Amino acid sequence: MNSRRGARIVVVGAGIGGLAAAARLAKDGFSVTVIERNDQAGGRARLWKLAGYTFDMGPSWYLMPDAFERFFAHFGRQVSDYYKLRKLDPAYRVFFGPGQSVDIPADRVGQRALFDRLEPGGGGKLDRYLDAAAYKYRVAVDEFLYRDYHSVFDFLNWRMMTEGLKLNVLGKLDAAVRRQFSDRRARQILEYGMVFLGTAPTAAPALYALMSHVDLTQGVFYPMGGLATMARGIQKLAEEQGVQVMLNTEAVRIVTERGRAVGVQARGADGAAVSLPCDAVLANADYAHVETELLTPADCSFPRRYWERRVVAPTLLLLYLGINRRLHGLLHHNLYFKPDWDGHFNAIFRRPAWPEEPCFNVSCISKTDPGMAPSGCENMFVLVPVAAGLDDTDEVREAYADRIIRHLERMTGEAIAPHIQVRRIYSHRDYAADYHAWQGTALGLAHTLMQTAVFRPPLRSRKVRNLHYAGQYTHPGIGVPMVLIAAEVVAGNILRDHGG
């Protein structure tokens, strides 16, 4: 079909990428239906409630506020029309051992003073590092993120060649940080963002220093009501544009004819078959699931062994804890970095195993948003990056959760275990069961150099001309702002296919 007026798009999956692309497409005149297997939209950004506690199930760090503003501005709206943001100050607390913690101030003056305490001349070095990170961020946004890559020549273009050296595209983040900072704690603060990208600092391109611009310079934000409120805002906006969201509806097959998608077969909550004819499909569900389970082998862009050979991002073991007391040793966001930093990443990427003493993130959103827990209580969310594909039995995960809670008690010097009112563990098999995640990964594919930009799975199927993909497996990659960007790019691709 050349005209987009009324052309039907079926979006498989109501993750942020699917909802955001659906909203853009509906605004452009397409008739858009989103089908989602779960009973809530938002994908990994869902809510879970029990006994007066409201937990964000997935993302908890709201970063890159400019990406959200850009998304809403496309519709003549702003973020504040849909949810209320608070900037966190301090941005977060880092524990390096029992009783050893530093708070990361939200402003440069405070950050400089902190780095001066960590190593001689640290403040000046931080200034230079963050100025360079700001430059990398600007170039990445202007040149590399909001675009599609069709071949390696798109990636290695003149701008990339000229900027590439300045951006240190081929160098590794860890080496770049080590050259500039000698203190382990300073290095860990500048490298931990790689956990968000599902990769090790030794494997991440040095370009990703831009993550320090994101958390230190732009800041860490929190939408009141949790990140799922942001997902609901995007869903509301999509519905205002005319998108139909069908929950409890699972895609079982993408139907193709002569290299074109002509419909999606789905199963409703009652098990009834649902048939959705369409002019194009946008797959937002986990890419590997779509390729290996919703398409025939002849329609797959890649053979199964392609997926088996990818560097899979870690999964994230989660503890949702309702604590019937106030905790004084924690801020809204807290990170624990163990001294053996390489050991942490090795247990994820080199010798996959449950790490003896993991690094982790604890978010206590009730510090900012008391309504997320009963009065006098804390809402605690513990996130532990671990290798995908590990044995995830009840026994293993329960013992692991106990160990982390004991560790947290040592770190904060406060009793937690006797005060647990709600305890839920979420890990590998839950991601697989809830999202069809490949090897139970929380995050899809790691951001190694060979899985960046043109080297990530493409936004458009190589076999089925009108089958498109958006979400964390594609370019630019993992994280809510990234999938918003993918949504913009893929919606543009579909619009162009239809003469826009």
Ligand SMILES: Cc1cc2nc3c(=O)[nH]c(=O)nc-3n(C[C@H](O)[C@H](O)[C@H](O)COP(=O)(O)OP(=O)(O)OC[C@H]3O[C@@H](n4cnc5c(N)ncnc54)[C@H](O)[C@@H]3O)c2cc1C
């Ligand atoms: C625990 C956790 C913490 C994170 N923390 C952060 C953070 O702090 N900040 C940040 O920016 N990012 C964070 N991320 C990453 C971020 O949440 C993801 O990158 C992003 O939400 C992925 O969005 P997506 O569009 O790829 O869709 P997804 O969220 O992956 O959604 C895909 C949807 O497709 C549905 N689906 C799958 N198969 C089918 C089918 N056959 N039929 C119908 N529907 C189907 C799934 O149910 C799901 O709802 C975190 C992720 C996790 C898991």
